[in-house]
Amino acid sequence: MRYDSITEAIGNTPLVRIDPSVHGLGNIDLYAKLEMLNPFGSVKDRPAWHMARPHLEEAAGGDGTVVELSSGNTAKALALLAGLHGLKFKSVTNRMRVPEIKELLLLLGAEIEELPGQSECLDPTDTDDPLTRFHQALSEPGSRYLHTDQYFNPRNVEAHAAGTGPEIVKDLDGQAPDWFIACVGTAGSSTGVAQVLREHDPQVRVLGLVADKSDFIPGIRTIDEVHQVGLFDPATYDSLASVTSQEAIDGMVTLIRRCGLLSGPTGGAAYQGAVRHLASVDAGLAGTGRRQSAVFIVCDRAESYLSYVRQRRPELLGRARRGPSVSSLTDSEIRAEARVIGVEDARRWTAEGDPRPLVVDLRGPHAYAALHIEGSVNIVDEMFEELVRTGLPFSRRTPVLLACPVGEKSLRYAALLTRMGHPDVRSLAGGIVAWRDAGAPLTRE
Numbered sequence: 001m002r003y004d005s006i007t008e009a010i011g012n013t014p015l016v017r018i019d020p021s022v023h024g025l026g027n028i029d030l031y032a033k034l035e036m037l038n039p040f041g042s043v044k045d046r047p048a049w050h051m052a053r054p055h056l057e058e059a060a061g062g063d064g065t066v067v068e069l070s071s072g073n074t075a076k077a078l079a080l081l082a083g084l085h086g087l088k089f090k091s092v093t094n095r096m097r098v099p100e101i102k103e104l105l106l107l108l109g110a111e112i113e114e115l116p117g118q119s120e121c122l123d124p125t126d127t128d129d130p131l132t133r134f135h136q137a138l139s140e141p142g143s144r145y146l147h148t149d150q151y152f153n154p155r156n157v158e159a160h161a162a163g164t165g166p167e168i169v170k171d172l173d174g175q176a177p178d179w180f181i182a183c184v185g186t187a188g189s190s191t192g193v194a195q196v197l198r199e200h201d202p203q204v205r206v207l208g209l210v211a212d213k214s215d216f217i218p219g220i221r222t223i224d225e226v227h228q229v230g231l232f233d234p235a236t237y238d239s240l241a242s243v244t245s246q247e248a249i250d251g252m253v254t255l256i257r258r259c260g261l262l263s264g265p266t267g268g269a270a271y272q273g274a275v276r277h278l279a280s281v282d283a284g285l286a287g288t289g290r291r292q293s294a295v296f297i298v299c300d301r302a303e304s305y306l307s308y309v310r311q312r313r314p315e316l317l318g319r320a321r322r323g324p325s326v327s328s329l330t331d332s333e334i335r336a337e338a339r340v341i342g343v344e345d346a347r348r349w350t351a352e353g354d355p356r357p358l359v360v361d362l363r364g365p366h367a368y369a370a371l372h373i374e375g376s377v378n379i380v381d382e383m384f385e386e387l388v389r390t391g392l393p394f395s396r397r398t399p400v401l402l403a404c405p406v407g408e409k410s411l412r413y414a415a416l417l418t419r420m421g422h423p424d425v426r427s428l429a430g431g432i433v434a435w436r437d438a439g440a441p442l443t444r445e
Contacts (some may be wrong), residue, residue: 192210210223213242220248247268369444370444381404
């Protein structure tokens with residue numbers, strides 16, 4: 001098979017049946033769409049090329065710069081595409097959370113700018129967010145940047161409506177599956193594929209998977225974050241369900257060890273969410289003689305996420321698990337253990353408490369530098385969890401106020417520290433956003 005350009009190899013990825021002995025569904029055929037086999041390694045190859053192609057063909061050989069608000073696979077694909085056309089690429093994000101991706105982008109020649117955004121996902125309604133201001137500047141006439149705009153560009157959806165969706169139907173002998181299980185990031189793949197499948201069969205059901213609140217799964221947004229994405233339309237999905245990072249890793253390990261698929265955590269989340277949801281459907285089909293089919297996407301490969309796995313499940317990489325982990329707490333345990341304090345009470349506590357609490361800001365360093373509670377200390381949440389693994393990081397005599405962007409991560413850590421024996425640790429309700437919205441003072445570094 002000969003190509004004149006690597007871009008011709010994008011698409012036409014395999015659809016592989018998962019052995020029923022692995023997933024245990026007796027009446028449902030489960031298939032994995034292997035988008036990890038695109039030439040740049042992920043499902044984002046398709047929209048990256050489709051979005052960038054008009055810009056690249058016009059600007060090839062010039063001095064323009066392709067730019068995208070991305071810290072993952074879209075950035076990787078665009079960096080390679082820009083390089084193919086003699087252009088530069090710039091990745092803008094509030095935080096690079098996966099070290100391997102950051103190092104790979106640097107190897108590809110990308111420029112990385114980390115701005116102090118409130119979340120990993122652009123919120124166009126927050127005019128104070130530096131990411132939003134940057135996004136607005138990119139859209140102004142005369143900008144020197146070639147902006148692909150993955151969160152709002154309809155060509156993101158079109159790439160999957162033209163390729164991924166029709167390929168699934170073709171490989172199922174012209175039939176749409178009964179179920180499509182989709183992890184929701186920019187919502188491009190889930191929207192584009194769902195459109196095509198429902199054109200073939202309006203009865204196709206679509207399950208959208210989002211990350212559990214305050215949890216982190218690369219490439220998947222939380223339910224709050226997906227509502228900030230311009231391409232997200234709730235009508236696309238028959239239902240939405242959350243998955244945890246632990247479930248994502250469990251699914252990832254199953255696909256790798258039982259199916260020979262070198263899936264990353266996003267594919268693992270899709271598999272685990274699919275099996276969990278379809279179990280009740282499968283039970284209902286028992287004895288009826290009817291069979292159904294379901295498809296999920298394996299978005300990318302495992303190699304880029306070894307540090308992600310090492311942090312959450314070190315025993316999988318031959319390392320002993322050290323100390324307690326925030327990811328081990330259930331929602332009911334968090335609600336039972338964590339103490340929450342509102343903004344006004346927190347202001348009085350920090351000003352008049354005897355002793356006054358130590359305020360710990362769990363956000364990234366750029367967000368902290370832009371605006372923070374005066375006198376607070378900045379310990380990024382991943383580093384904070386490493387500290388906690390070795391024992392309580394503070395004296396039990398020191399009261400502690402934990403703050404994060406919206407009060408979700410701080411709630412988990414407050415529960416964990418309380419369980420570890422700290423007598424007075426509280427989570428700031430609504431986080432720094434609530435503090436700011438209440439008009440409470442914030443300072444800049």
